[in-house]
Amino acid sequence: MPANESRSSTDRTEGANSLHDPKVAELLAALYQASEQDDAIVGRALAGVAGRAVPPSLTESVELVAEALLPVQPRVGELLYLLVRSLRPTHVVEFGTSFGISLIHLAAGVRDNGFGSVVGSELSASKVVQARKNLAAVGLSDLVEIREGDARETLATVPGPIDLILLDGWKDICLPVLELLEPKMHPGTVVLADNLSMLPPEYLDRVRTGGDYVSVDLPVGEGIELSTRITVS
Numbered sequence: 001m002p003a004n005e006s007r008s009s010t011d012r013t014e015g016a017n018s019l020h021d022p023k024v025a026e027l028l029a030a031l032y033q034a035s036e037q038d039d040a041i042v043g044r045a046l047a048g049v050a051g052r053a054v055p056p057s058l059t060e061s062v063e064l065v066a067e068a069l070l071p072v073q074p075r076v077g078e079l080l081y082l083l084v085r086s087l088r089p090t091h092v093v094e095f096g097t098s099f100g101i102s103l104i105h106l107a108a109g110v111r112d113n114g115f116g117s118v119v120g121s122e123l124s125a126s127k128v129v130q131a132r133k134n135l136a137a138v139g140l141s142d143l144v145e146i147r148e149g150d151a152r153e154t155l156a157t158v159p160g161p162i163d164l165i166l167l168d169g170w171k172d173i174c175l176p177v178l179e180l181l182e183p184k185m186h187p188g189t190v191v192l193a194d195n196l197s198m199l200p201p202e203y204l205d206r207v208r209t210g211g212d213y214v215s216v217d218l219p220v221g222e223g224i225e226l227s228t229r230i231t232v233s
């Protein structure tokens with residue numbers, strides 16, 4: 001049998017890894033360099049609201065840090081790419097796109113698989129503009145749709161069945177977004193939630209107990225919870 005006979009004819013290029021494309025690597029390096037200002041931006045935002053009797057609304061909290069990229073750590077980005085290459089998803093969904101760093105990793109995997117698409121979501125209008133610009137700069141726009149607004153609304157109509165989900169928006173909203181997407185999951189849908197220590201106990205209860213998911217914490221980046229759906233909604 002010819003060496004490539006058992007492989008999918010949709011593979012774009014055998015051995016392709018778009019993360020190694022100089023354009024992609026340079027953009028990611030520049031974005032990660034820009035994210036070095038994040039601590040200062042978040043610090044100023046927190047100082048500005050300290051002592052207020054009423055906490056900022058969701059929209060205000062997003063706008064206060066609209067200049068901060070807050071990206072997944074590089075190793076988490078690589079894990080996202082790895083998962084796309086191994087799971088070969090048709091439908092990928094992301095909660096919390098920011099400037100598009102995680103979305104670039106997901107879309108790069110989809111590009112190299114030769115099929116599939118990604119829906120991102122972002123509440124900050126200025127971040128949506130930046131993310132679209134960044135995806136366009138590396139030629140990945142055609143694989144990605146970024147929905148602007150509150151993900152609890154914008155992701156209600158994503159196409160399914162969903163194969164892979166990244167939850168990386170504000171952590172108190174991860175459980176509502178997970179539940180919103182559950183009807184479109186199938187046994188085997190993989191859910192990755194970033195920033196383990198910030199995830200609310202209710203989220204971890206949902207994926208760790210009750211029998212609908214198999215779930216483990218992984219020491220990648222700042223810690224992630226990696227879950228797989230094992231029941232049908």
Ligand SMILES: C[S@@+](CC[C@H](N)C(=O)[O-])C[C@H]1O[C@@H](n2cnc3c(N)ncnc32)[C@H](O)[C@@H]1O
Pocket residue numbers: 058062069070071072095096097098099100101102103121122123124127149150151152168169170173
């Ligand atoms: C940690 S950042 C995401 C980083 C991104 N995944 C990356 O790796 O580049 C979280 C993002 O979620 C967005 N966000 C927070 N709440 C949201 C909501 N309800 N709907 C949509 N986006 C939201 C914030 O504006 C912020 O840009």
